[in-house]
Amino acid sequence: GAVVSQHPSWVICKSGTSVKIECRSLDFQATTMFWYRQFPKQSLMLMATSNEGSKATYEQGVEKDKFLINHASLTLSTLTVTSAHPEDSSFYICSASRQGSSYNEQFFGPGTRLTVL
Amino acid sequence: QKEVEQNSGPLSVPEGAIASLNCTYSDRGSQSFFWYRQYSGKSPELIMFIYSNGDKEDGRFTAQLNKASQYVSLLIRDSQPSDSATYLCAPAPGGYNKLIFGAGTRLAVHP
Numbered sequence: 001g002a003v004v005s006q007h008p009s010w011v012i013c014k015s016g017t018s019v020k021i022e023c024r025s026l027d028f029q030a031t032t033m034f035w036y037r038q039f040p041k042q043s044l045m046l047m048a049t050s051n052e053g054s055k056a057t058y059e060q061g062v063e064k065d066k067f068l069i070n071h072a073s074l075t076l077s078t079l080t081v082t083s084a085h086p087e088d089s090s091f092y093i094c095s096a097s098r099q100g101s102s103y104n105e106q107f108f109g110p111g112t113r114l115t116v117l
Numbered sequence: 118q119k120e121v122e123q124n125s126g127p128l129s130v131p132e133g134a135i136a137s138l139n140c141t142y143s144d145r146g147s148q149s150f151f152w153y154r155q156y157s158g159k160s161p162e163l164i165m166f167i168y169s170n171g172d173k174e175d176g177r178f179t180a181q182l183n184k185a186s187q188y189v190s191l192l193i194r195d196s197q198p199s200d201s202a203t204y205l206c207a208p209a210p211g212g213y214n215k216l217i218f219g220a221g222t223r224l225a226v227h228p
Contacts, residue, residue, distance in 0.1 A: 034215060034216075043218065043220045043221060044155075044161070044205070044218055046215055046216075049214075049215050091158075093160045093161075103149060103166055103168070103209050104209060104210055104211075104214075105151060105163055105166060105209070106151075106163075106216055107163065108153075108160040108161050108162065109160060110159070110160055111159070111160040
């Protein structure tokens with residue numbers, strides 16, 4: 001159990017376009033989902049925390065108007081990179097905390113590799 | 118001050134040896150810890166959780182927690198080349214709060 005999926009696994013887009021990434025908890029309900037970004041050879045960087053039915057909480061330095069997060073249900077959160085530019089090229093990873101979990105461990109999706117041309 | 122400190126490595130060990138990965142933390146209130154493993158180009162996967170002082174063993178992995186000295190470690194016995202990855206530690210958050218990862222230690226197991 002505790003499987004998290006992401007779609008797409010990779011995407012290539014032109015500069016100026018918007019890209020939507022989906023994160024789904026397949027076999028559990030996720031009260032909270034998290035979005036991370038990771039550049040090559042660097043650490044995971046938390047972008048935002050998303051709770052079902054409420055606005056996401058963004059980390060300092062992350063533009064909320066550029067990275068739109070929607071958490072419409074207990075199994076789905078989406079991240080939209082608006083007006084993407086080459087510097088947004090990165091590995092985007094979501095994770096989810098299982099509702100009712102004793103230890104609040106996070107389960108990670110496989111990630112989405114975004115390349116902006 | 119960072120909440121979690123890890124030596125970035127790389128830690129290089131020969132195949133079959135014991136790899137010892139360490140993590141120190143600053144918040145005395147931290148009660149339990151996760152260890153995640155991240156292969157290059159992949160997302161992290163949870164490998165161990167420890168919530169009490171002492172050792173917890175799971176196969177070739179042993180997590181050790183010392184709350185008095187504020188460190189947590191991960192021992193990998195009989196290291197294999199497939200163990201080569203970055204290992205991340207993080208204190209378990211209260212509620213559904215965010216994880217604060219250390220920078221991770223890169224482990225390289227050579228044949």
